[in-house]
Amino acid sequence: MPILTLGFFCLQLDRGNMANAITDKFMEDVGINQDQFNIGQQMLSLGIVLFEIPSNMILYRVGPGKWLTLQLFLFGVVSTFQAFQRGYGAFIATRFLLGITESGFIPGGLWTLSTWYTRDETAKRVMVFYFGNQIGQASAKLLAYGILHMRGVGGQPGWFWLFALMGAFTVLGGFVFGFFLPDSFKRPQSTFLPRVNVFTERELHILQTRVLIDDPMKGKKKSKIGLDAFKRAFTNWRLWLHFLITLTNNGPQRAFDTYAPSIVTSFGFGSLVSNAMASVGLFLQVPVSFAFSWVSDHKNRRGETVMLGFFCHLLGYVFNRAFTGVPQRGVRYFGVVWTQTFGTFSHPLNIAWLSLACDDSEQRALAMAGVIMGANIAGIYGAQIFRRDDRPLYRRGFSVAIAVLAAGLVMAIARWVDDVLQKRRKAADGPIATPSTREDAIGKGSDGQATPPTPPSGVQIQPIPRS
Secondary structure, three states, X not given: OHHHHHHHHHHHHHHHHHHHHHHHOHHXXXXXXXXXXXXXXXXXXHHHHHHHHHHHHHHHHHOHHHHHHHHHHHHHHHHHHHHHOOOHHHHHHHHXXXXXHHOOHHHHHHHHHHXXXXXXXXXXXXXXXXXXXHHHHHHHHHHHHHHHHHOOHHHOOHHHHHHHHHHHHHHHHHHHHHHHOOOOOOOOEOOOOOOOEOOOHHHHHHXXXXXXXXXHHHHOOXXXXXXXXXXXXHOOHHXXXXXHHHHHHHHHHHHHHHHHHHHHHHOOOOHHHHHHHOOXXXXXXXXXXXXXXXXXXHOOOHHHHHHHHHHHHHHHHHHHHHHHHOOOHXXXXXXXXXXXXXXXXXXXXXXXXXXHOOOOHHHHHHHHHHHHHHHHHHHHHHOOOOOHHHOOOOHHHHHHHHHHHHHHHHHHHHHHHHHHHHHHHHHHHOOOOOOOOHHHXXXXXXXXXXXXXXOOOOOOOOOOOOO
């Protein structure tokens, strides 16, 4: 978990530092205007969308250890060389290339952690993974406050050092992945140390057994994803509803994350101070999102936590739209903090909810790719919510965000109602035997009861003492 979370942290540093760069005269230095900047942000999302599923098919085939490590090196290098861009063409090209190299990392990380943990642990682990995103967003803005003061060092603007330093940190993160990330149950070694086992045989047996007892289908992973898996994943209307929930949540969130420092600047705060102030809500989001994920896991309230988070996110844009006529900048800043606190975590909670709706490893891998594609398609339209002719108040932008989020909330409610009805039907019908029962996947003992896999030769599993 710490390794995967570090990777997400690095990705968000590289993806989010553009929002901080524009407070340091990035557009003027490169030679672009706000509408051209928005197109560049769309190209980032387009690159991710186009290569999301191919990237996950490669990961599924070669394993997460190799593929996620390579990705970290690739988007770290691209991020670093963004420091040298000049002109509209270079800006478009680097954003698109960054999107290509980042594609597949988030769903690949989600799929990887889903293979190591049980279903009851899913929401919390997904949220911990997304802590990398949330802390990355917040830290990027706080770090930018210091790094952007380096304007003039080496004859370069502050945003040059922002890209160079954060990109170099990501490349360093690639080495952490290469040395320490275990690939899978079958290959519990890291990419750079293929002969060093991360776990003992006893530990590996325990890890395998607890997961297979919880979900036997995780032990039936095929060597590659077939066409039948695509059919099962993309003809399931419930999965499509989860995709649409993500599509509506993430468009306004992406737009607000990009322009939050600039919006705070428009209140009358200094441009560099605004980066630090725009990190407050993102730091508050971490404990709030953990509380929501705890309720989701321990109380099994998947839909309810998504709906409540969605509603609070929607309320943030209502505040921001209403506060455009309020002269007190402290009141308007409260709207920014509220929106950032509740803006992101409905997405990982929705992913955990989606994961539980999948029937097997193949469908889960494609569903993860699909929902992250939805998040990045949201980035394509979200990049145009806040436009040059609407600044600095962005009244039209906030109104559009309210309408989009309201539609998403309705879909989340519909999916929750379906979930409730489905559980009632199952309770009324009683347990039904299926080909993928625990006995089929794990085996039967002489008494007909399900038994866990046989431990490796020479390994004795001792009962866990109870205090």
